[in-house]
Amino acid sequence: MRTLTLGPVGITTHRRTFAVGLIMSAALAALLVFALMQGQSNITVLDSLRAAVGIPVGAPADFIVGQVRAPRALTAVLVGAMLGLSGAILQSLTRNPLASPDFIGISAGAGAGAVLTLWLVGATSLWVTAAGAAVGALTVAALIFALSFKRGIVPLRLILAGIGMGFVAQAATQYFLTRMDVHEASNALGWLVGSVTGRTWTHVTVAAAVLAILLPPVLWHARALRTMEMGDDAARALGIRVAAARGMLAVCSVLLAAGAVAITGPIGFIALVAPAIALRLTRNAGVTLIPSALMGALLLLAADQVAQMMPTTVQLPVGVFTAAVGAPYLLWLVWRASRGGPA
């Protein structure tokens, strides 16, 4: 155990979790510098860092680093963290490693909500799109909950209802696209691929704001989340207000996924894989929120760097590369479940 204290407040964590968190933070910082440096045009490390935080250093760096690479890399970091966090909460609440927002239709619901907003009010502001995504995601989440509820949530029903709702949401998205103006539909389609290309400081601001709003309530309920993994009865007997904590955490998880979708479009597999890797690295018993967020950030930023290095004329969207990591993991989960392990 290790206790971090600051005056009267403090958090207790395992030494290993703390060490792994430090290493992940360092790796993330290094990867971030690499992301600012990567690509053509010779800009020094120092100039890159200055340009990234808005200190003018001269013609190419101010634009290439300050307006292109920095917002793109930071968007990847923040959205990756949102996805990692969202997946970690959902998987813990349902005690099921398959329950990630992209897998059970919540991201698809966010996508449908965002496209509907684009159709009805146009691409006015990112906040409006994000609100549309949030409404779509919450609607799908409520429907999944209603469909899988039978004296408590039945895990398999939840997964099946989620996959089904995902298809319904995708069909709705397709329908909205056919009704839209061709130009707008083409923009929306580009967004639906899921990418951090061309993201601006506005995207960074919205991502940071969403995270800043949702992170405190999530961390506040971290202990409740861990305790609920022992079963509802045990958690209640230990003084956790189970229904309230679960509702709060579920809404936060859904909103984190919706925010991520609004900013980058749906990017698959990060929310599925990041919490699982974080759990194996920290060897924690039960959910680890901060390491999951850090791992999500690392994965998405790394996947985007790989995407940029591909020798193709058109840049490949980052979702292609997250799928390359995520799909084998998913197959492994299914394989293990088919051999009678925990689903």
Next chain:
Amino acid sequence: MTRLQARNAVIGYGGDPIVRGVDVEVPDGRITAIVGPNGCGKSTLLRALVRLLHPTEGTILLDGEDIHRMHTRDVARRVGLLPQSPIAPAGITVKELVARGRTPHQKVLRPWSAEDETAVLSALHSTALTDIQDAVVDELSGGQRQRAWIAMTLAQDTPVMILDEPTTYLDIAHQYDVMDLLHRLNTRQERTIVMVVHDLHQAARYAHHVIAMRDGVVAAAGAPADVFTEDLIREVFALEARVLADPVTGTPLVVPAHGPGGAR
């Protein structure tokens, strides 16, 4: 007046109530066993006593207060529960599991205190788990695992402990291990213990107070010698039985009055 009691409690899961109006007083500082046939409502009553279920009528009183008007955390500081099938998070160690018992005493952003550490070490000591505190719970034997869960409830440091079938799935030696542990906790630490048990012999040997339930009502309550009579066993369990004196302790020993295949 005792700390924990049910007054005219009607309890169910919606639909027909399972417990149909019971008055129960849990004697302070004693071991109480709730017995009865399957489906008699004993587990339902237990769940209501620790506030997992709301009675539809009547009240559960804890220290004279309606338990449903109390804050969840206040209840958790006074009554601890060992549920029937708790889930140990994968890979958790014995000490980590026991430490979770401190949850109701902790606050967000308040670090692990010396008091928490003392309670956990003392719970590990009382359950003889100190030597294996770093073992992973999944890899323990059934008896050790049950002791770890009891230790978690102990670390919660509540004057009242409630256990739902604490000996189910254990072999006979481990069953008595758990019972002896509960007896020690009761005599040395004066904890009030309430448990649902199936084995009447264990109830008679270890409990000071027995509540026999049938069809959602209390059929009898009192000292084991007063409750375990041939008439009552017939009435509650629909079983013809002989009640002998336990050759070791002298407490009632209930044996069926028929041999194998119904021969008398």
